[in-house]
Amino acid sequence: MSQRKESIVMLPFMAQGHIIPFLALALQLDQTKKYTITFVNTSLNIKKLRPSIPTNSSIHLLEIPLDSSVYGLPPGTENTDSIPYHLIANFLEASLSLKPAFRKIISDHVKEQKGHPPFCIITDMFFGWCAEIAHEFGAFHAIFSGCGGFGFACYYSLWLNLPHQNNLSDEFTLPDFPEASTIHVTQLAENLKEANGRDLFSVCLQNMLPECTNADGILVNTVEELDKVGLGYFRRKTGKPVWPIGPVLLSNRSQDQAAITPELCKHWLDTKPAGSVLYISFGSQNVISASQMMELAMALEACGKNFIWVVRPPIGFDINMEFKAKEWLPEGFEERMEYSKRGLLVRKWAPQVEILSHKSVSAFLSHCGWNSVLESLSNGVPLIGWPLAAEQFYNVKLLEEHIGVCLEVARGKSCEVRHEDIVKKIMLVMDETEKGNAMRRKAREVRDMIIDAVQYENDHKGSSVKAMDEFLDAASLMREGKKWAADRGV
Numbered sequence: 001m002s003q004r005k006e007s008i009v010m011l012p013f014m015a016q017g018h019i020i021p022f023l024a025l026a027l028q029l030d031q032t033k034k035y036t037i038t039f040v041n042t043s044l045n046i047k048k049l050r051p052s053i054p055t056n057s058s059i060h061l062l063e064i065p066l067d068s069s070v071y072g073l074p075p076g077t078e079n080t081d082s083i084p085y086h087l088i089a090n091f092l093e094a095s096l097s098l099k100p101a102f103r104k105i106i107s108d109h110v111k112e113q114k115g116h117p118p119f120c121i122i123t124d125m126f127f128g129w130c131a132e133i134a135h136e137f138g139a140f141h142a143i144f145s146g147c148g149g150f151g152f153a154c155y156y157s158l159w160l161n162l163p164h165q166n167n168l169s170d171e172f173t174l175p176d177f178p179e180a181s182t183i184h185v186t187q188l189a190e191n192l193k194e195a196n197g198r199d200l201f202s203v204c205l206q207n208m209l210p211e212c213t214n215a216d217g218i219l220v221n222t223v224e225e226l227d228k229v230g231l232g233y234f235r236r237k238t239g240k241p242v243w244p245i246g247p248v249l250l251s252n253r254s255q256d257q258a259a260i261t262p263e264l265c266k267h268w269l270d271t272k273p274a275g276s277v278l279y280i281s282f283g284s285q286n287v288i289s290a291s292q293m294m295e296l297a298m299a300l301e302a303c304g305k306n307f308i309w310v311v312r313p314p315i316g317f318d319i320n321m322e323f324k325a326k327e328w329l330p331e332g333f334e335e336r337m338e339y340s341k342r343g344l345l346v347r348k349w350a351p352q353v354e355i356l357s358h359k360s361v362s363a364f365l366s367h368c369g370w371n372s373v374l375e376s377l378s379n380g381v382p383l384i385g386w387p388l389a390a391e392q393f394y395n396v397k398l399l400e401e402h403i404g405v406c407l408e409v410a411r412g413k414s415c416e417v418r419h420e421d422i423v424k425k426i427m428l429v430m431d432e433t434e435k436g437n438a439m440r441r442k443a444r445e446v447r448d449m450i451i452d453a454v455q456y457e458n459d460h461k462g463s464s465v466k467a468m469d470e471f472l473d474a475a476s477l478m479r480e481g482k483k484w485a486a487d488r489g490v
């Protein structure tokens with residue numbers, strides 16, 4: 001008789017940058033064939049996710065109701081990708097209202113399973129409140145951070161301590177994370193710069209983030225060897241096991257959003273020499289200002305490099321509206337790039353993973369959202385960093401100061417950029433300069449490190465494979481009423 005499969009319930013925050021790594025983790029766990037997975041989210045997100053679920057998988061998509069209109073959000077807001085940045089705090093607040101519905105989902109699940117709690121409940125770092133529900137029903141609860149350890153540690157510490165508040169200088173250190181060294185005020189996202197502890201962002205995050213410590217453990221989408229300092233912060237801070245299981249990436253993604261097929265992109269890239277193309281994208285929800293966009297376009301034209309650029313309307317316009325190249329780019333830019341076959345403008349969404357894995361790509365100008373960073377480094381592609389929000393500034397700090405695979409080109413959504421400076425940095429990274437060569441070498445080393453971390457061959461288990469085993473062991477032990485004891489100084 002076949003054994004009953006254990007069940008895992010997952011709940012990511014409603015943002016592409018969070019849903020994507022959760023889905024990747026769900027698919028990875030599903031491959032083991034040991035679990036049935038219930039992936040919970042709001043109706044529109046579930047609808048978008050459906051095509052990404054293989055027909056033979058055990059992943060079950062389950063809707064959770066959310067009425068965001070009572071939180072000052074446009075009706076039907078279910079993902080950060082459809083709202084302007086200043087409304088994200090309202091959306092965070094709205095997400096707290098998921099609590100009773102999530103409790104009911106777990107309660108129904110336990111009833112359906114004849115009293116058996118889920119083997120594990122994995123929720124977002126913004127949903128630490130789920131620990132209470134998990135424990136009420138006797139389930140193991142883990143947080144899964146789609147951010148890297150270092151970036152998340154800086155973000156966590158900054159929001160909890162607001163150290164820039166009482167600091168007259170433009171530079172400061174983090175009281176509980178001195179290893180991060182100096183942070184400059186320009187490395188604060190707009191909402192953090194303005195935070196005073198009473199604004200909605202501070203209130204939500206100061207309430208939500210510390211609840212991560214109630215979880216039984218934290219899974220981080222990173223690699224131990226790459227991110228020891230940040231992981232160390234959470235080990236010290238929470239006293240809980242912290243498991244770096246990354247990179248957890250989606251290799252094949254539904255293309256419903258893409259304006260161009262992977263085949264067409266590949267075909268375009270095939271016509272370019274190896275290591276000659278710059279890929280430019282600012283992730284799923286961030287955009288730059290109109291003047292920054294104009295300077296970037298001028299730089300791309302002036303530097304003479306091949307490029308693929310994912311374009312979206314600049315700040316102040318609806319992110320989902322049509323892209324008006326004639327208004328937002330230099331006159332005739334798109335036509336010239338098309339005619340010379342030098343640049344490909346992709347509207348809204350490109351098949352990023354496929355692009356980054358192509359041998360023609362030499363560098364990635366990115367906002368350095370953590371998924372983009374992992375996707376780039378998994379392919380040995382160095383980065384040109386332009387952090388825009390959240391923990392992206394500290395991802396760049398880690399990549400540039402600690403690892404040596406990134407060069408920062410600009411900082412934030414309102415900084416003044418000059419196309420001449422952008423050109424210089426693009427050339428420095430893409431040309432055969434000492435800096436460029438060193439960055440490429442380092443990026444290849446990191447790629448090998450990542451390959452090793454996820455390797456399971458003969459007697460060798462990479463660090464991420466071991467961390468995943470330890471996490472699943474910890475959940476099993478809780479099932480048996482025992483506690484997992486870390487043997488590596490957690």
Ligand SMILES: O=c1ccn([C@@H]2O[C@H](COP(=O)(O)OP(=O)(O)O[C@H]3O[C@H](CO)[C@@H](O)[C@H](O)[C@H]3O)[C@@H](O)[C@H]2O)c(=O)[nH]1
Pocket residue numbers: 016017018020145146147148281282283284285286310348349350351352353368369370371372373375389390391392
């Ligand atoms: O045209 C595009 C644009 C994006 N992507 C994918 O979308 C994801 C974007 O993720 P990420 O690079 O992490 O950027 P954000 O969407 O901005 O991510 C949010 O979530 C991340 C992980 O928590 C954080 O690091 C970021 O700061 C936060 O903005 C990646 O998998 C990309 O491959 C595409 O496939 N095509």
